[in-house]
Amino acid sequence: MFEKVGEKTLQTLSSLVDVLRFFVLCTISMFRPSSYNPAMIMVLIKQIYFTAVGILPLFITMSVIFGTIIIGVVISLSTQYGLQDSIGSIIIAFVVDEFAPFFTALLISLRSSTAVNTEIATMKVNHELEMLRSYKIDLISYLFIPRIISGIVSVTSLSILFAIIMLASGYIFAFFYMGMDLHSYKLLLLNAIEVKDMAVLLGKGVAFGFVTMMIPIYSGLNAFDSYTAIPISVLNGMVKLFIAIFIIEVASLLLQSL
Amino acid sequence: MARNPQGVPVSSKTPLLANLDMKENIALIKEVHRKKPRLEAEAEAVEMLQKISLGRIGSLRSNKCTKEELFYVMIIRALMCESEEIFIKTPLQLLENLSNICKIIENIEILNNNKGIMILDTRSNHWHYKGCGCNIVE
Numbered sequence A: 001m002f003e004k005v006g007e008k009t010l011q012t013l014s015s016l017v018d019v020l021r022f023f024v025l026c027t028i029s030m031f032r033p034s035s036y037n038p039a040m041i042m043v044l045i046k047q048i049y050f051t052a053v054g055i056l057p058l059f060i061t062m063s064v065i066f067g068t069i070i071i072g073v074v075i076s077l078s079t080q081y082g083l084q085d086s087i088g089s090i091i092i093a094f095v096v097d098e099f100a101p102f103f104t105a106l107l108i109s110l111r112s113s114t115a116v117n118t119e120i121a122t123m124k125v126n127h128e129l130e131m132l133r134s135y136k137i138d139l140i141s142y143l144f145i146p147r148i149i150s151g152i153v154s155v156t157s158l159s160i161l162f163a164i165i166m167l168a169s170g171y172i173f174a175f176f177y178m179g180m181d182l183h184s185y186k187l188l189l190l191n192a193i194e195v196k197d198m199a200v201l202l203g204k205g206v207a208f209g210f211v212t213m214m215i216p217i218y219s220g221l222n223a224f225d226s227y228t229a230i231p232i233s234v235l236n237g238m239v240k241l242f243i244a245i246f247i248i249e250v251a252s253l254l255l256q257s258l
Numbered sequence B: 001m002a003r004n005p006q007g008v009p010v011s012s013k014t015p016l017l018a019n020l021d022m023k024e025n026i027a028l029i030k031e032v033h034r035k036k037p038r039l040e041a042e043a044e045a046v047e048m049l050q051k052i053s054l055g056r057i058g059s060l061r062s063n064k065c066t067k068e069e070l071f072y073v074m075i076i077r078a079l080m081c082e083s084e085e086i087f088i089k090t091p092l093q094l095l096e097n098l099s100n101i102c103k104i105i106e107n108i109e110i111l112n113n114n115k116g117i118m119i120l121d122t123r124s125n126h127w128h129y130k131g132c133g134c135n136i137v138e
Helices: A002-030 A038-053 A056-080 A084-125 A128-134 A139-178 A182-192 A195-221 A229-257 B022-033 B038-051 B067-079 B101-111 B123-129
Strands: B008-010 B085-089 B116-120
Touching: A002 A139, A002 A195, A038 A084, A038 A139, A038 B022, A038 B038, A056 A084, A056 A139, A084 A128, A084 A139, A084 A182, A084 A195, A084 A229, A128 A139, A139 A182, A139 A195, A195 A229, B008 B067, B022 B038, B022 B067, B038 B067, B038 B101, B067 B085, B067 B101, B101 B123
Parallel strands: B008 B085, B085 B116
Antiparallel strands: none
């Protein structure tokens, strides 16, 4: 039994070291000018389009629905518990610091990370990755960096958009439930928002964006050379990705509480 | 080359990228290695395809092309590399049959810009290449 536990621990540690090595390699490549060429830039543009632009109609609809419902719940609970004075801070902390980046990361994971994981695993099974290596095309700069940058750009920008739409649609509830006019609602939010909130939103957007692409890429890259390995690779990748998202969420809460 | 120090391989292990069309597959090499602008590299790719009357497949993806057309695109892509030698490994794995191989070799000669092209095949397929105007080395 001890032998099995030890073996499993060593395996986990070894794969963790591998992930960290891959993380460092990708990060270094991202800042190397030689990684950027016309082919890579084309992939980057396509990826940003598929990840951030293609999702917009669904994303805007969901942010309006969530904005009205969740801000409504926050306002009615705050009123119920006599926290009217802190409504602005509560809404900002909940929407900007927590909900917008977390929900965006979940949506991008479900829509784009699964696609990236499947794409990389299929490319591996079809020998396309082998071909790129044979033709001296760097996998990191041609395939991985554009996807990671697109993840960072998409999750960060969509988080900001989500927060703005959510706060704006929250006014619908504030108007009908509390009879609040637009000017008062605007002042309530503007007085509550701080630089710290913007920093948290940006920081989480970048961290979530990085993992929503890096983990599926790594998982796809480690798929076995068989078509049946593709769904297994996606399944493993998604489990690891959700664990990583929760770790980032917890780490950010711990950092904010310091 | 790290994996192929002697030259560029064309084989079943070097397929075209499924998420790119034919001209993009060809242009990719020069975009990466020479940082050539996309439009210029793609124009050059279409020009090469037109040399063998395949200009129409430039914007098609792999699933819309025949095996022979895909084979030509793989050869053109290899010709775009800086390496002076190209190795075509067992063409039968890439083509449906070798009955048309002499015509294919003629077209390769039209495309070739003074690079050494070698076809590596099994002895059992030897007779397909007789009379094709290429040197057969056993």
